[in-house]
Amino acid sequence: MNFPYIPNTKQDEEKMLKTLGLDSVDRLFDDIPESIKLGRRLDLNPPLSEAEVSKAMRHLANKNKSTEELVCFRGAGAYDHAIPSAVHHLISRSEFYTAYTPYQPEISQGTLQAIFEYQTMIANLTDMEVSNASMYDGATATAEAAMLAAGNQKGNTIVISETVNPETREVVKTYLRFNGVEVVEVPMKDGVTDMEAMRDLVNSDTTGVIMQSPNFFGNIEDCTEGVELAHANKALFIMNVDPISLGLLKTPGEYGADIAVGEGQVLGNSLNFGGPYLGFMASTQKQMRKLPGRIVGQTVDLDGKRAFTLTLQAREQHIRREKATSNICSNQALNALAATIYMSLLGKSGLKEVAEQSATKAYYAYNQLIGTGKFRPVYKQPFFREFVLETDIDVDVLNQQLIEKGFLGGYNLSKTYPDQKNRILFCVTEKRTKDEIDCLIKAMEEIKW
Structure with a gap:
């Protein structure tokens, strides 16, 4: 045919x-x-004109509802934070959005400077000594860190907490499965890592320990003992963090982590239908030459003027495959640029304010929802901007009714944690107003239970 x-x-x-x-x-x-x-022949519609295609696509698009129409109270790895209009305006300039990876780096000074500034801000934010660029997203950044640990430390096991984002854990397993490295999961207790279980699982065969704070349930984890256990067994400690939370919480550097990773979507990037996002990775100087992706450095040219160069690029496109630390090929530079602009616009005080508002509003929503009598608290741990509540109604049924009232409700935890039946993970960012939270409470009271 x-x-x-x-x-x-x-x-x-x-x-x-x-x-x-x-x-x-x-x-x-x-x-x-x-x-x-x-x-x-394939069962396809007959050819359409441009006008007819546009009309059909608009009809399909109008069936969707996004955070433009719905008030969002869902997180679980992707967050509806406010983005200054300058971010989109600047990254839309043609010299940025048409630029790709700097294959001829010395003539790509603008791209290199943007990456250098991004690395500097990530290093400062995480309180680590060095940062790279080119991570695809938070999940693969965590997996790359696990690969780094497995490839450079003695042993054959990566220990990861069950409170780490489920999708991240799956990506880590996929990466390490084909490298002959065993991934051992530490169970949780009361919404955080069971440290007693971790003490039994971390041993001389462990190459890396991975914890997340705030964890998938929004709870803040104390990583002190995790770091001590890892280092006592000559393993690397990998801390998955939310960059916004670092405006308030103890940094990976303060904990003594070897590698800090996470999802950078919250830094000026839209929800983007789940991607593209950007992962970040920062480490101690000791791990610098093992980092995947690329590191841009600052130097001077022949005239003594400030200049930028690709200092390290340990990926297989540039060096022998068997010596490459990763097969990362994309650059994620536009997403990293959005994060750079966002961080430069907010500054230290602005980032702290976003974190404080998110936490304050999350606690307000938490108390108000419990006050309706239709939700029960699940964990007693301090949380950042997400929290878990239990209810007597099926979460999917509840969320469908909330959509009809103009709200995107919380995440149904039973989708990834089967034992968490009728438990819902709510998220509140600084973007949510008191009126929106109060309207959510009113909607909850109107719903038939």
Whole structure:
């Protein structure tokens, strides 16, 4: 069957077939058994004009509801923070959004400077000595850190807490599965890592220990003992953190972590339908040459002027594959630039204010929801901007009713933690107003339970 996906003219098609010595396009597929061929045209609509396609797409799009129409109280790894308009305006400049990875680095001074400033801010934010660039997202950044630990430390096991984002844990397992490294999960207790269980699991075969704070449930973890256990067994401690929370909470550097990783979407990047995002990775200077991706450094040119250069690029596109620390190919530079602009606009005090407002409003919503009598607290741990509540109604049913009232409700925890039935993970960012929270409470009181 002739399916003209490529808009060639009949003359083009005949010329190409003549060159190949064939009499029809179907002959290109002679090697495919007739028994598995469809034998008819695809069940597609007839061709449409541009206006008709636009109308059809608008009709489909209008069936969706986004955070533009719904008041968002959902997080679970992607967060609806306020983004200054200057961020989108600046990253939309053609010299930024058309730029890709700096293959000829010395003539890409603008791109290199943007990456250098990004690295500097991430290092300052995490209180670590060095930062790289090019991480795809928070999950793969965590997996890359685990790979680094497994490849450079003695042992064959990575220990990771069950309170780490479930999707991140799956990515870590996928990465390490094909490298012969075992991933051992530490169970949780009362919404945080069970440190007694961790003491039993971390041993001389452990190459890395991974904890997350705030964890997937929003609870703040004390990583002190995790760091001590890792170092006592000559393993690296990898801390997955939320960068906004570092405006308030103890940093990975203060804990003594070897590597800090996390998801940078919250730093001026939209929800973007789940991606593209950017991961970040920062470490002690001791781990610098083992970091995947690239590191941009500052130097001076022949005239003594400030200049930037790719200092380290330990990825397989630039060095021998067997010596590469990663096969990271993309740059994520535009997303990193958005984060850089966001952090530069807010500054230290602004980032702290965002963190404080998120935490304060989250606690207000937490108390108000419990006050309705329809929710019960689950954990007694301090939290940042997310919290877990239990209710007697099915969470999916509740969320559907909330959508009808203009709210995107919390995350149904039973989707990834089967034992967390009728438990919902709410998220409150600085973007939410007191009126919006009060309207949510009113909607909860109107819903039939």
